[in-house]
Amino acid sequence: MADGSTGGANGRKAALDPRDFLAVGDQLTPEERDIRDVVRTFVRDHVLPHVGTWFEEASIPADLPERLGRLGVLGMHLEGYGCAGTSATAYGVACMELEAGDSGLRSMVSVQGSLAMYAIHRWGSEEQKTTWLPRMAAGEAVGCFGLTEPDSGSDPGSMRTRARRDGADWVLNGRKMWITNGSRADVAVVWANTDEGVRGFLVPRGTPGFTTHDIHAKLSLRASITSELVLDDVRLPDSARLPEATSLRGPLSCLNEARYGIIWGAAGAARACLEAAADYAATREQFGRPIASFQLQQQKLADMALEVNRATLLALHLGRMKDAGTLRPEHVSMGKLANVNAALHVARTARQMLGANGITLEYPVIRHMTNLESVVTYEGTADVHALVVGGAVAGVPPAFR
Structure with missing residues (x-):
């Protein structure tokens, strides 16, 4: 038997x-x-x-x-x-x-x-x-990526930063916003519209006309440098141009790489919140016993475990697809949309389980929760990725306009 x-x-x-x-x-x-x-x-x-x-x-x-x-x-x-x-x-x-x-x-x-x-x-x-x-x-030089602008986030094609030819040189003018590593960077990869289409340029720190300003008073991603890049008649030789990038496909390909990492990263943040909540529930006593013994808290733990494991399996599946060369941008959009939203749900649930302790930095939950409010926005907002997935399912272009 x-x-x-x-x-x-x-x-x-x-x-x-x-x-x-x-x-x-x-x-x-x-x-x-x-x-x-x-x-x-x-x-x-x-x-x-x-x-x-x-x-x-x-x-x-x-x-x-x-x-x-x-x-x-x-x-x-x-x-x-x-x-x-x-x-x-x-x-x-x-x-x-x-x-x-x-x-x-x-x-x-x-x-x-x-x-x-x-x-x-x-x-x-x-x-x-x-x-x-x-x-x-080796970490001896730090880079940043200048695409987002104050008035151009989800629509990078409308960027106002421009580069014009001046003899053998290029002259860049514009501003980039919300740039991670900005003021720390030894080189900035800056994207600009030109008469020949979107082009990318390497702008070394100290180039005349190139300045950075850190963004303060953030309540999210505080353990990270976020800056504004200002380009005021920045003159660069043609050797500073990325020669193989000739359209918006250049920066979008980079974003797709970064979004893939977020799929995995969000699963890690969610896991950290689940572990913190499980550890807390096992030791926090109310009404004479650990709160992990109560049905409502067990239901929350089950719900969080479901999201964490589903997110991790999705990340692994997409990773195998990427290694096999079959991963499409639409797959990446689904992964980021699903996993960041799942991580936010897990973080918010864990915060509730920890009660007042959940808002202190003694535990990681509130830090992850506020960080994820940035993660759900950068590298394409949840709305943008929903449109990408929805359009693909419907067999029509995403309804950006």
């Missing part, structure tokens, strides 16, 4: 791990698990003890880029030029662990590797690649 047992030659079921309920970790390769464990240890030892203070003080350590470079996560999914050349899935796993620490940490890595470095790697000249990529992979 069958006994219903599963798993293993001896018929015994594997032990249930509440922190990896569906044993998703078993689906990773040994290399991917090694990367997960190394990044998780870095976050546990070097980020979690301090990130609450960073968030409260709106600051990050000056040496953090070099520490991330030594960790090997900057541009890790790119080939050559000092980059590790890992799989897309391995990069995603790293993003998940980084954002389990803080969204600002994953944002720094994502902007560096998936926006600035990817732009140079995909669209740059050989000279640009050899000049910048090895230093950026």
